[in-house]
Amino acid sequence: MVPANDAETLILDLVRPVEDIETVTVEDSLGRVLGRAISSQLDFPHWDNSAMDGYAVRYGDVATVPAQLTVVEEIPAGQVPQSTLRSGEAARIFTGGLLPAGADTIVIQEKTQRDGEQVTVLASPAEQAFVRKQGSFYQAGAELLGPGIRIGASEIAVLAAAQCVPVPVYRRPRVAILSTGDELVDIKQSLGPGQIVDSNRYALAALIAQLGAMPVPLGIVPDQKEATRQAIADALTQADMVISSGGVSVGDYDYVDQILAELGATIHIRSVAVKPGKPLTVATFDHSEGDHSEGKLYFGLPGNPVSSLVSFWRFVQPALRKLSGLNTGWSPTFVWAITDSDLKAGGKRETYLWGQLVSADDGYRFTLAAGGHSSGNLVNLSRTNGLAQVPLGETMIQAGSLIRVLMLDRSI
Ligand SMILES: Nc1nc2c(c(=O)[nH]1)N[C@H]1C(S)=C(S)[C@@H](COP(=O)(O)OP(=O)(O)OC[C@H]3O[C@@H](n4cnc5c(N)ncnc54)[C@H](O)[C@@H]3O)O[C@H]1N2
Numbered sequence: 275m276v277p278a279n280d281a282e283t284l285i286l287d288l289v290r291p292v293e294d295i296e297t298v299t300v301e302d303s304l305g306r307v308l309g310r311a312i313s314s315q316l317d318f319p320h321w322d323n324s325a326m327d328g329y330a331v332r333y334g335d336v337a338t339v340p341a342q343l344t345v346v347e348e349i350p351a352g353q354v355p356q357s358t359l360r361s362g363e364a365a366r367i368f369t370g371g372l373l374p375a376g377a378d379t380i381v382i383q384e385k386t387q388r389d390g391e392q393v394t395v396l397a398s399p400a401e402q403a404f405v406r407k408q409g410s411f412y413q414a415g416a417e418l419l420g421p422g423i424r425i426g427a428s429e430i431a432v433l434a435a436a437q438c439v440p441v442p443v444y445r446r447p448r449v450a451i452l453s454t455g456d457e458l459v460d461i462k463q464s465l466g467p468g469q470i471v472d473s474n475r476y477a478l479a480a481l482i483a484q485l486g487a488m489p490v491p492l493g494i495v496p497d498q499k500e501a502t503r504q505a506i507a508d509a510l511t512q513a514d515m516v517i518s519s520g521g522v523s524v525g526d527y528d529y530v531d532q533i534l535a536e537l538g539a540t541i542h543i544r545s546v547a548v549k550p551g552k553p554l555t556v557a558t559f560d561h562s563e564g565d566h567s568e569g570k571l572y573f574g575l576p577g578n579p580v581s582s583l584v585s586f587w588r589f590v591q592p593a594l595r596k597l598s599g600l601n602t603g604w605s606p607t608f609v610w611a612i613t614d615s616d617l618k619a620g621g622k623r624e625t626y627l628w629g630q631l632v633s634a635d636d637g638y639r640f641t642l643a644a645g646g647h648s649s650g651n652l653v654n655l656s657r658t659n660g661l662a663q664v665p666l667g668e669t670m671i672q673a674g675s676l677i678r679v680l681m682l683d684r685s686i
Pocket residue numbers: 453454455457458470471472473474475519520521522523524525528550551552553575576577578579581649650
């Protein structure tokens with residue numbers, strides 16, 4: 275059993291990120307990974323402008339107050355000033371308005387008294403107060419955004435302001451999903467004795483989509499060698515990464531590892547010291563013939579519904595983030611929280627217990643989900659947003675203790 279952190283490092287080393295770039299509109303770039311460095315031919319701000327509603331003045335005129343000035347012009351945002359400000363003059367200006375030549379300082383209107391064409395400045399501002407200087411935020415030609423970042427609302431604002439159309443992004447990785455098991459039935463099929471709905475397919479597809487990749491569900495694979503071989507070989511032709519669930523433990527019908535080996539894969543991991551989720555197969559196809567499989571990563575997740583999700587959060591998620599072209603932030607986010615429940619574990623594996631993480635005045639608090647923490651109990655996993663980690667070797671963490679919790683992304 276490989277310790278969890280070692281497994282994560284090993285897995286990340288095996289990932290070859292996608293390199294193909296496609297272009298999308300700014301609107302469609304939300305959630306995508308930027309593929310190239312972006313720069314703008316414009317300075318930000320584009321020109322000297324006012325940060326406040328008030329008066330543009332020459333600082334020398336208002337260094338001592340009260341100072342009376344003649345208002346020679348009005349400059350709303352979007353209008354080009356007509357005059358050059360001379361000593362003794364002011365221009366009425368509004369937020370975003372272009373600073374007129376000759377002016378170097380803004381006096382906010384609250385510090386003035388207006389009387390017809392005259393304005394009296396009552397308090398002396400700092401020199402250059404409330405002037406947004408051209409190029410003070412960014413200078414034309416420098417790098418504005420680097421490749422490998424996830425595009426969110428703030429990046430979209432920057433891309434739009436820089437008139438970056440279209441946006442170069444890495445293509446979304448395609449991730450094939452195979453569900454192995456003779457007992458599995460499709461969602462619409464009625465259940466016979468011993469049968470169970472293939473819920474892993476849907477959960478894994480949701481997680482893949484949530485990470486901005488493209489799930490490619492390839493259906494149920496019976497517990498037969500030939501069918502497993504066919505399904506894996508076919509999945510490799512269709513996807514950048516393949517995930518299967520089930521068939522990776524020690525049962526007589528658990529064929530995944532055997533077939534991977536027969537297909538020429540290198541198996542790097544067979545089990546990890548994690549509960550739930552001990553059986554975990556990680557393989558690559560570096561040495562296989564055929565163009566499709568070259569370098570592709572294969573995850574054989576355990577079939578138990580909770581185990582497969584925990585394995586995904588802990589190990590597939592970082593790999594998929596790296597595969598997508600992200601250059602940082604691959605690992606799951608852990609936060610420190612005070613547990614208000616006792617946390618029990620076997621001690622032989624790093625154990626994850628699911629529950630609710632809430633932000634309180636003094637930091638995070640963790641409450642264990644009620645009900646059995648069995649790897650088959652997907653019912654009480656719902657509405658949870660954190661996995662409390664009981665480290666290897668520990669059997670009990672008492673309520674009130676500080677613990678690490680893996681945050682689950684519930685943003686969708
Ligand atoms: N003798 C041992 N038996 C088992 C061990 C062990 O060390 N020695 N490990 C156990 C652990 S821990 C796990 S986890 C499971 C993992 O087994 P597999 O990955 O081989 O999965 P399956 O046996 O195919 O299925 C397990 C369980 O999950 C249900 N399942 C499978 N696929 C789906 C799906 N797509 N959707 C919903 N549920 C699914 C399946 O019906 C089984 O109940 O092995 C233990 N055994």
